[in-house]
Amino acid sequence: MDNHPPQTIHLSSTCPRILISSTQSGSGKTSISLGLIAAYRERGLRVQTFKVGPDFLDPTYLAKASNRPCYNLDGWMTNRDYVCSLFAEATRDVDLAIIEGAMGLFDGAYPDSLEGTSAQIAAWLAAPVLMIVNTHGLSGTLAPLVRGFVGFAPGVEIAGVVANHCGSRLHANLLAKALHTAELPPLLGAVQRGALMHLPSRHLGLVTADDQIFKPAVLDNLGQAVCESIDLDGLFARAKQTQSIHAKRLEKNPKTIVRVGLARDSAFHFYYQDNLDALERSGVSWQVFSPMRDERLPPNLDAVYLGGGYPEEHAEALSENHGMLEELRSFARAGKTIYAECGGLIYLTQKIETIDGRTFPLADIIPVGSVMSNTRKRLAYCEVTFLRDTFLGKTGTCLRGHEYHYSSLDTDPLSRPGWLGAYRLKSRQQQDTRVEGFQHQSILASYVHLQIASHPEAADWFVQHCINQRKSTHQSTTHENRKVAS
Secondary structure (H helix, E strand, O other), X not given: OOOOOOEEEEEEEOOOEEEEEEOOOOOOHXXXXXXXXXXXXXXXXXXXXXXXXXXXXXXXHHHHHHOOOOEEEOOOOOOHHHHHHHHHHHOOOOOEEXXXXXXXXXXXXXXXXXXXXXXXXXXXXXXXXXEEXXXXXXXXXXXXXXXXXXXXXXXXXXXXXXXXXXXXXXXXXXXXXXXXXXXXXXXXXXXXXXXXXXXXXXXXXXXXXXXXXXXXXXXXXXXXXXXXXXXXXXXXXXXHOOOOEEEEEEEOOOOOOEEEEEEOOOOEEEOOHHHHHHHHHHOEEEEEEOOOOOOOOOOOOOEEEEOEEOHHXXXXXXXXXXXXXXXXXXXXXXXXXXXXXXXXHHHHEOEEEOOOOOEEEOOOOXXXXXXXOOOOOEEEEEEEEEOOOEOOEOOOOEEEEEEEEOEEEOOOHHHOOOOEEEEEEEEOOOOOEXXXXXXXXXXXXXXXXXXXXXXXXXXXXXXHHXXXXXXXXXXXXXXXXXXXXX
């Protein structure tokens, strides 16, 4: 199947690094991470960002702040070797790595394990942890709170504490003294209440960091607040006191390139950057298009990838772009490859009913409708086992991913003629299993966001499928032309 032999490349990273974590969600990790990125970039440092866990929104802010792609690090969906390789690869040309944690430091896939936690990533990468603590109403209690984190898990080292929502300079002095007296990591900063600009949010967390929402003035404000509140020299000195990360990665030199249309606009933009990179290494040439604005697909495509996003927020514009909808229908009728995740799945259905009760026709490729709800339908890590061969792997292939959506389908696609179940899905949280992944000819759609990059064979399989399909189409066309000529 491989059309390009792998070459093992050994990587090593001595890049200074710090992981920003907290006691719980809502403590200010994202705002302070963004402020640190802005502050260090103002000093002339090149900063590479990472986000722990299955998050598509925070990385848009981190990427805009650093002016570099942000990569997700997930210990449940991937593994230690992959995380170390990705980190070493992404930090080859930078001065500092800032890793934003998820939830609290020890919150993850299981309450009795480090799997999927920010602490796990900190241990794997030997990354010192900067704890952000909401200190509103705290003084001496900060010490026992921090002591609970210090030494809780081997390999997880707390470098220092930042007191967020601090009341005054006197309050900061009390907090610093409490930590010092208890011989705990130092207070490296105190951010006063109201110093950080508010970042807008919706049901999935933050809204996407577009130019209208995340304006330069917001980042300047966060950077200035951090400069005035946090010991940047002390934190950077601690970030440099880390060991080297040694890893290896299979780099590919594909001989054959396949052209894949990538939907990317305000409606579709939930993609893991490492997934895109992995597919590119295997031979994908991305052809970006907008289902909202473009009336035609890019020419000579071998496949289309429709990622997640907010199609419900842009349902009217998507529905009114008749040219693009017909392009996709024609593409599907021709037997071409279409892969859709979550929002992409919705786009392929007959219609969408929005929260306000309005209905908008969509691509009508999957013969069911989709309905938005105010109630979350799924939030779970999940594991899928292929029930049949797909363009991502053969029967029995097992990949991990996650679901997070507020929509549902009004009818089971598997009740429609020609549609087959591609996955046996097992939810990590509920431990339930069900058939998911809706397959028809070369169309595969699912609510699951798969982590492909840590399984490069899946990317190879996809590219080889496109190559085989192209050859088959060429042979069929040649055969038909000969029949006509005779």
